[in-house]
Amino acid sequence: MKIKLNQIFSNNADEEFTQWNYLTAGTLGVPLNTAKGIEFFKKALDRTPLIVFHTNHYKEDQEQTPWRDLIFQSAGRVIYNGDNKSSNFAAHEARGNRKVLELINLYSSKSKIDRLKAPPIIITKTVKLKGRTGYRQFIGVGLINQSPKLVQQYEKKTNQVFSNYQFEVTLISLTPEEEFDWKWIDDRRNSTLDDISSLKHAPTNWKLWVEKGNEIISQIRLNIKSYRIIDEQEQKNMPIQNKKIINDLLNVYYPDPSKDGIRFEALASFITELYFENSTYSRGWITAGSSDRGVDFVGRLDIGHDAFSSNSLIVLGQSKRYKSPISGERLTRVASRMTRGYIGVVVTLDTFTRKAQEEIKDDQLPIILINGKKASELLLNYINRTGKTLQEIVEIEDEWSKTNIRTTHYSSIIDEI
Incomplete structure (x- = not known):
């Protein structure tokens, strides 16, 4: 299935929108868990197929979501806070943070072999439609090309300080395709395909990054030039x-x-x-x-x-x-x-x-x-x-x-x- 920037998906059955579970299940039939902010598929041939960073601004300021994620889609930039939300754990112990930290060196590697294994990071956010927040919007796909920051905050119940990681994601332009082909993710999940074969349906700009590395980030970054009037x-x-x-x-x-x-x-x-x-x-x-x-x-x-x-x-x-x-x-x-x-x-x-x-x-x-x-x-x-x-x-x-x-x-x- 091919999807477009800002396309909306439903978390539950809805005649108007494709279900997120249907999209992510793909040809393998196993969807992502919609309950987690950071989610990923199990490895295939020692490559993690993808990582999803999902943000829900409607939960901000609540105890379970003390951090504020920032999306600057037009500038190709997302500042995303990891999934540690308690003083009971160190920042690196949270499930999602641990996974990202495990893979983060792949994005800065000078080796094409490493970059082939680097999982695309998909950004989605909760949107409200029909008076309900059971929908998510596809913001884009990107990679991490900067070291994560360790940030601190007071825990509301105890007033204790706890830490979390803050990741900056660079979104890549989907030109010339103007679409994101989910078959790329299916291929990355397919253990019968090697790393090079699994790259076939990737966006052109992702292929360029795999080939040349971070020296071309400025060339492939998403940059939406908008002249529209905002009401x-x-x-x-x-x-x-x-x-x-x-x-x-x-x-x-x-x-x-x-x-x-x-x-x-x-x-x-x-x-x-x-x-x-x-x-x-x-x-x-x-x-x-x-x-x-x-x-x-x-x-x-x-x-x-x-x-x-x-x-x-x-x-x-x-x-x-x-x-x-x-x-x-x-x-x-x-x-x-x-x-x-x-x-x-x-x-x-x-x-x-x-x-x-x-x-x-x-x-x-x-x-x-x-x-x-x-x-x-x-x-x-x-x-x-x-x-x-x-x-x-x-x-x-x-x-x-x-x-x-x-x-x-x-x-x-x-x-x-």
């Missing part, structure tokens, strides 16, 4: 933990738009830094109110690797601590500053209207829109990675704001830092 309801549709971040920022930490303006500008500057995490980005300063020229904070994005070939872009930021959607009119101030060598970033805790998005895209303005959903994802990722609380982040940014307010023209950042 406001979709922007508001986020997991409970994201909503709590937004509510706490609006009502607890920055309740007064006037008094808390400078403080929130500092947080918006920090969120922008998180957005450019994998780039050479430098935070600049917050602009003083009387001389901000429509810009709330300044940064610099450096491109290139040496003094001869590098270049820099000035980042002009606006922060919108709003409880209502941002219209196109509210983006005009930062848009008016856009010229060669500048890009804009607008950070809000709410949404952007359809009209605002259309104006930015139609005018081809280099402005990045970070809505509340994206801002909460960036903060949750940082919280997950560092163990800091939202309150600690706010306090750190409050201190940063006290010493980083300037009246200097933002073009001067090119010669600083």
